[in-house]
Amino acid sequence: MVKFIKKISKTAGHIPGELIHVGEKRVDKVKISVIDYDDKNFQKKEINNIEEAFPFKNTPTVTWVNINGLHELDIIEKIGNNFEMHPLTLEDIVNTGQRPKYEDFDRYIFVVLKMLMFDEVKKEIISEQVSLVFGDNFVISFQEREGDVFESIRERIDKAKGRIRKMGADYLAYSLLDAVVDNYFSILEKIGEKIEDIEEELVTNPMPQTLQAIHNLKRDTIFLRKSVWPLREVASSLERGESKLIKKGTRIFLRDIYDHTIQVIDNIETFRDMVSGMLDIYLSSVSNRMNEIMKVLTIFAAIFIPLTFIAGIYGMNFEFMPELKWKWGYFALLGFMTVVGFGMLFHFRRKKWM
Numbered sequence: 001m002v003k004f005i006k007k008i009s010k011t012a013g014h015i016p017g018e019l020i021h022v023g024e025k026r027v028d029k030v031k032i033s034v035i036d037y038d039d040k041n042f043q044k045k046e047i048n049n050i051e052e053a054f055p056f057k058n059t060p061t062v063t064w065v066n067i068n069g070l071h072e073l074d075i076i077e078k079i080g081n082n083f084e085m086h087p088l089t090l091e092d093i094v095n096t097g098q099r100p101k102y103e104d105f106d107r108y109i110f111v112v113l114k115m116l117m118f119d120e121v122k123k124e125i126i127s128e129q130v131s132l133v134f135g136d137n138f139v140i141s142f143q144e145r146e147g148d149v150f151e152s153i154r155e156r157i158d159k160a161k162g163r164i165r166k167m168g169a170d171y172l173a174y175s176l177l178d179a180v181v182d183n184y185f186s187i188l189e190k191i192g193e194k195i196e197d198i199e200e201e202l203v204t205n206p207m208p209q210t211l212q213a214i215h216n217l218k219r220d221t222i223f224l225r226k227s228v229w230p231l232r233e234v235a236s237s238l239e240r241g242e243s244k245l246i247k248k249g250t251r252i253f254l255r256d257i258y259d260h261t262i263q264v265i266d267n268i269e270t271f272r273d274m275v276s277g278m279l280d281i282y283l284s285s286v287s288n289r290m291n292e293i294m295k296v297l298t299i300f301a302a303i304f305i306p307l308t309f310i311a312g313i314y315g316m317n318f319e320f321m322p323e324l325k326w327k328w329g330y331f332a333l334l335g336f337m338t339v340v341g342f343g344m345l346f347h348f349r350r351k352k353w354m
Contacts, residue, residue, distance in 0.1 A: 018087075019073040023096030023129070026145035030069035036061050037157055039166045044158070050075050054082050057138060062169050064157075065140045066150075070094050079140065083108070085133060093142050096129040100230040102237040108135040109245055111173070111234060114227040115149060115180050118190050125187060125220055127227065130180065134173040135245060141176060149183040150176060170250045174257070177238075181257055184228060184264045188271070191220060195274055202278060206285045214278050221272045228264050235261045303344050307337045 034053050035044045038061045047053060056063040070076065073094060080090040089110050092098050103110040111132040119126050131142040141150075153175050156164050164175060198213050235258035239251055246254070314321070314333060323329040 019077060019090055019094055021071050021073060021094045023070070023094075023144060025069075025071045026128075027069040027071075030067060030072045030075055031146065032068075032075075033066045035064040035066075035154065035157060037165055038062065039160075042158065042160070042165070044154075050078050053079070057083065060137065062172060063138045064172060065138065066143070067141070068143050068146045070096065070142060070144055076142075083133070083135070083138070083140065085110075089133065093131045096144060098129060098131075100227070100234050102234040102241075104241060104243050106243075108133050109173070109238075109243060111177070111238070113177065113180055113231055113234065115143075116184060116187050116224070116227060117147070117149070118187055125223065127223070130176075132173055132176060134169050137169050139169050139172045139176070149179045153179055167250070168247065170246045171253070174250055174253050177235075178253070178257055178260075181231070181235075181260045181264065184224075185260075187224070188264065188267050191217065191224070191271055195271065195278070198278060202281050202285060206282050206289075211282055214275060214282060218272075218275045218279070221268060221275055224268050225265075225272065228261065228268060232258070232261050232265060299348055302348075303341050306340050306344070310337055310340075 032047050032050060032053065033044070034047055034056065035042075036056055036059070037043070041061065050067075053063070053065045056065075065079070067075065067079070070093065076090055076094055079085075080087075084107055086105055089103070089105070092101075092110070092112060098112045100113045101111070109132075111134075113130055113132075115128045115130045117126045117128070118124075128144045128148075130148075133140045133142075153164070153172075156162055156175075164171060194213070194217055198210060198217065201207070201210050201213075235254065238246065239254040239258055310333065314324075318324075323332070326332075
């Protein structure tokens, strides 16, 4: 869980609104892409300087500016000045330890959320903060790294699929939010598969590695809850807010995001309960295995106690002991001890103690 906690102490004592990058440098060079479109026209290009995106601000078309990499603060500052963003908004963008939130600044709406992806190689969840700023005719997305869940949206814009080319910037912002929330379900599927595998292992043969796997699952569910739970408030604020930047037709779709968020939260809570139950099952299984081992050892000890008693008596070197000088005494005693041992074993099995 520690790796998901940002070192926010880096900003302690600084002026509010001062740009300080908090988080990892996940790309070597910041990459900026611009997509500009309306119902009839479309253009997409990669730009080297953020100034190339500024002329799109006053066009009647919808412009989507995507920035991968937050460590070059001069780029963030320039785009903030051009699009008249509040200094606190810029501070939250470069501070990647923010919780999901929604803020309405009249001229634009600012949304922060967590984009989660599953690393198939390391078998772990990768978290990335995504910040969205959208106004009348623009959407600006800030990401920590390359690679996202927005490729389907780019394809819909490129090929004019659905209604996205006919709608405004608010619908584009909704589409980006919807892509992030829908990807949570794929993460939940991965978690569900892990839970099924560990449940089967718990029933058949729980090992010390099973406890570590349960711990990792518990950590993942806690992190998922931390990332998704505040998004419920964000979705509700977007749907029920009174901002003129969100049209009435888009609020219906935002309600769908709210419903999906509630569904994700319910699944996470279910998984948390299941993981907690798995931990109890593991401890019970380990305790039962220990009890089985102790029962077997106790049975063997109980069998050998009378045999040890007999051997101890005839190990005493008194001269006038019975059967001490009997020719068949040794074999008779061994036979008697064998009968006693098997007799006790039969008695234990009859009592179903073994």
